[in-house]
Amino acid sequence: MQGTVDSTPVVTGHEVAAHEEHQDLRVLGLITFLCSEFLMFAGFFAVFLVFRGSAAEWPPKETEVELLLPAVNTLILVSSSWVINLGTKAIKNNDLAGMRKWFGITVAMGAVFLAGQVYEYMNLGYGLKTNLFSNCFYLTTGFHGLHVFIGLLLIMGVLWRSRRADHYSSLAHTGPEMAEIYWHFVDVVWIVLFSLIYLLTLIK
Amino acid sequence: MAQADLSMPPTEVQGGHKHPDKWKWYDYFTFNVDHKVIGIQYLVTSFLFYLVGGFMAVLMRTELATPDSDFLSPELYNAFLTNHGTIMIFLWIVPAAIGGFGNYLIPLMIGARDMAFPKLNALAFWLNPPAGLLLAASFFWGGGAQSGWTSYPPLSEITANLPQTLWCLALVMVGTSSILGSVNFLVTIWKMRVPSMKWDEMPLFCWAMVATSILALFATPVLAAALILLMFDINLGTSFFKPDAGGNVVVYQHLFWFYSHPAVYLMILPIFGIMSEVIPVHARKPIFGYKAIAYSSLTICLVGLFVWVHHMFTSGTAPWMRIFFTISTLIVAVPTGVKIFSWVATLWGGKIRYTTAMLFAVGLLSMFVFGGLSGVTLGAAPFDIHVHDTYYVVGHFHYVLFGGSVFGIYAGVYHWFPKMTGRMLNEPLGKVHFVLTFIGTILTFTPMHQLGMSGMPRRVAMYDPQFTSLNQLVTVGAYVLAVSVIPFYINVIWSWMAGAKAGPNPWNALTMEWTTASPPIIENWEVLPVLTHGPYDYGMDRASEVGPAGEPIEATKV
Numbered sequence: 001m002q003g004t005v006d007s008t009p010v011v012t013g014h015e016v017a018a019h020e021e022h023q024d025l026r027v028l029g030l031i032t033f034l035c036s037e038f039l040m041f042a043g044f045f046a047v048f049l050v051f052r053g054s055a056a057e058w059p060p061k062e063t064e065v066e067l068l069l070p071a072v073n074t075l076i077l078v079s080s081s082w083v084i085n086l087g088t089k090a091i092k093n094n095d096l097a098g099m100r101k102w103f104g105i106t107v108a109m110g111a112v113f114l115a116g117q118v119y120e121y122m123n124l125g126y127g128l129k130t131n132l133f134s135n136c137f138y139l140t141t142g143f144h145g146l147h148v149f150i151g152l153l154l155i156m157g158v159l160w161r162s163r164r165a166d167h168y169s170s171l172a173h174t175g176p177e178m179a180e181i182y183w184h185f186v187d188v189v190w191i192v193l194f195s196l197i198y199l200l201t202l203i204k
Numbered sequence: 205m206a207q208a209d210l211s212m213p214p215t216e217v218q219g220g221h222k223h224p225d226k227w228k229w230y231d232y233f234t235f236n237v238d239h240k241v242i243g244i245q246y247l248v249t250s251f252l253f254y255l256v257g258g259f260m261a262v263l264m265r266t267e268l269a270t271p272d273s274d275f276l277s278p279e280l281y282n283a284f285l286t287n288h289g290t291i292m293i294f295l296w297i298v299p300a301a302i303g304g305f306g307n308y309l310i311p312l313m314i315g316a317r318d319m320a321f322p323k324l325n326a327l328a329f330w331l332n333p334p335a336g337l338l339l340a341a342s343f344f345w346g347g348g349a350q351s352g353w354t355s356y357p358p359l360s361e362i363t364a365n366l367p368q369t370l371w372c373l374a375l376v377m378v379g380t381s382s383i384l385g386s387v388n389f390l391v392t393i394w395k396m397r398v399p400s401m402k403w404d405e406m407p408l409f410c411w412a413m414v415a416t417s418i419l420a421l422f423a424t425p426v427l428a429a430a431l432i433l434l435m436f437d438i439n440l441g442t443s444f445f446k447p448d449a450g451g452n453v454v455v456y457q458h459l460f461w462f463y464s465h466p467a468v469y470l471m472i473l474p475i476f477g478i479m480s481e482v483i484p485v486h487a488r489k490p491i492f493g494y495k496a497i498a499y500s501s502l503t504i505c506l507v508g509l510f511v512w513v514h515h516m517f518t519s520g521t522a523p524w525m526r527i528f529f530t531i532s533t534l535i536v537a538v539p540t541g542v543k544i545f546s547w548v549a550t551l552w553g554g555k556i557r558y559t560t561a562m563l564f565a566v567g568l569l570s571m572f573v574f575g576g577l578s579g580v581t582l583g584a585a586p587f588d589i590h591v592h593d594t595y596y597v598v599g600h601f602h603y604v605l606f607g608g609s610v611f612g613i614y615a616g617v618y619h620w621f622p623k624m625t626g627r628m629l630n631e632p633l634g635k636v637h638f639v640l641t642f643i644g645t646i647l648t649f650t651p652m653h654q655l656g657m658s659g660m661p662r663r664v665a666m667y668d669p670q671f672t673s674l675n676q677l678v679t680v681g682a683y684v685l686a687v688s689v690i691p692f693y694i695n696v697i698w699s700w701m702a703g704a705k706a707g708p709n710p711w712n713a714l715t716m717e718w719t720t721a722s723p724p725i726i727e728n729w730e731v732l733p734v735l736t737h738g739p740y741d742y743g744m745d746r747a748s749e750v751g752p753a754g755e756p757i758e759a760t761k762v
Binding site: 025026029035036039041042050051054129132135136139 | 320425
């Protein structure tokens with residue numbers, strides 16, 4: 001516990017950014033926050049697994065899930081994670097137009113995913129209150145859908161800001177990076193969710 | 205020591221904004237991003253909620269002075285019971301200990317100018333007052349939530365629905381606040397220490413806040429999940445917790461206690477941090493077992509996540525679960541004991557100054573050992589099943605929450621008040637406050653153990669006449685506690701306006717927050733301090749230990 005003697009002048013960069021958000025720390029803060037968010041979904045998943053384990057028939061006859069549409073949706077969402085990564089790679093190479101293109105495609109893919117989810121909801125023939133399975137189904141997919149929507153808003157926010165000259169560059173790209181991390185998070189949650197709700201129904 | 209090198213010419217703060225030296229009074233009522241302002245906002249609002257929650261407790265104890273329900277209606281009693289617990293936990297101890305002290309002290313202790321995300325920090329604070337308003341509103345729309353602070357379904361789904369929903373929303377808000385705060389604390393401690401400060405040179409309060417933040421980060425969202433499901437059940441017709449439709453009420457209990465058990469560590473870990481700061485300063489001794497205290501915080505954080513089922517021993521848990529969770533619960537006593545013994549060893553042979561802060565710290569030691577031991581008895585499934593939902597449990601958790609957390613918050617206020625306001629608190633008045641609090645705590649919460657052992661159930665407005673005399677003793681104790689806050693609030697308000705000037709380092713403490721002015725200037729230091737020795741090196745390097753006017757340290761008078 002002996003302290004060190006340090007006589008170098010204090011230049012830490014803290015002064016420069018006093019009372020401002022620290023650019024370099026935002027990504028770290030977002031990742032910490034997402035760890036926390038994941039635990040909320042984990043709570044929902046745990047509830048789902050408990051009910052699945054104790055139910056005689058899961059999902060019950062009247063509430064069979066559709067498999068084809070969600071599988072296509074999953075493909076779209078998972079590949080959009082790759083697309084958005086191309087976008088941040090582009091801005092790291094100072095290719096603003098490339099970033100705008102790839103981010104735009106990601107928005108389109110996310111919107112298709114959400115539209116697919118709404119279409120699925122409307123054609124399933126059962127609602128939130130039908131039974132315990134439909135409770136869980138609409139709650140988990142709905143909350144995930146909400147997160148996809150928030151992710152879309154974040155990406156569109158990045159696109160909106162990128163219209164300003166020199167707002168993002170190979171040196172300043174925290175915004176796109178954070179949008180990408182959030183989008184990956186949405187993706188990872190969906191993969192767990194898809195496995196639990198859709199794929200597990202194949203195992204009787 | 206972490207002392208600013210005064211021989212260096214003060215340099216201009218590079219790129220910093222030009223600020224006035226201090227904030228005006230109205231800045232404390234705005235969306236201010238300075239961590240010191242936010243810390244004081246947290247502390248002051250939580251002390252206001254303390255009065256509200258305490259008022260409810262006094263009303264409940266008045267009701268319980270006689271066996272009949274002759275003072276409050278049972279519904280109102282239930283509403284006070286629920287909101288007393290909720291306010292004291294979520295709007296008093298957690299915001300005061302974590303939000304107040306954490307925000308105020310962490311940047312000062314690690315030599316940073318502010319938290320990592322100041323705006324997020326302000327947002328986290330401003331989620332709290334609306335949450336309090338929601339709870340208040342619930343009293344006007346349907347008489348307040350009435351199902352206890354645990355809100356177990358099915359009770360929470362069949363009592364007044366609208367207030368229950370408002371209660372859930374309020375908790376989701378304070379939960380969000382605590383998650384955002386934790387993100388901020390972790391990133392700040394991780395990345396913003398002065399370059400000369402290594403992890404194992406941090407004050408122990410910062411270690412405690414690391415453990416607290418990790419716990420809040422992982423446990424709070426699970427409570428949010430439970431409350432969201434509960435709100436769906438109440439308002440949208442789902443049946444997660446409705447057994448007649450296939451749901452399961454025990455699932456709620458698991459989710460709830462996965463947060464609410466760690467929540468007891470959220471309320472005590474920062475207090476452990478405060479203890480580790482207050483005791484060495486006022487005992488003038490290096491803290492005993494720095495690393496043991498630091499790592500035991502992390503151990504408590506880790507083990508604390510795996511003990512929640514001990515709240516559910518009577519909820520139909522499987523025998524193997526009872527064994528597992530009994531053992532894991534008892535294991536928590538080990539790191540806690542490490543801390544207790546380290547503090548006692550620090551006191552041993554120290555040059556103890558019995559300031560009010562020190563009195564509260566030592567009082568906490570005795571209270572917490574008592575409450576901790578009754579906690580060990582409750583951790584053992586056979587005994588827990590015997591006294592489940594009796595006043596024994598109420599006595600236990602009030603011993604650790606009042607005798608522990610509240611004593612710790614008081615110790616922290618007496619210790620850091622000079623730093624926060626630049627003025628000393630009045631010591632004689634503080635000692636009156638301490639004596640009243642100490643006597644009141646023992647008088648209120650000790651008889652509860654006996655009541656519980658003889659079978660008085662908790663959460664009731666009426667009881668069997670055989671419990672009358674002990675209940676009256678408890679009620680008298682509660683009145684003593686109610687009176688005990690009066691000298692404290694008078695002391696704080698009067699000293700804040702007209703107390704003796706404190707100077708930058710009235711206790712001759714060695715941690716970094718004492719190297720700046722009291723109260724600190726807006727960006728904390730003109731020139732960031734440099735670490736020259738550890739935070740607790742008392743009695744090792746007396747030559748450099750001089751008071752504000754250059755007098756030797758031994759001459760300090762309190």
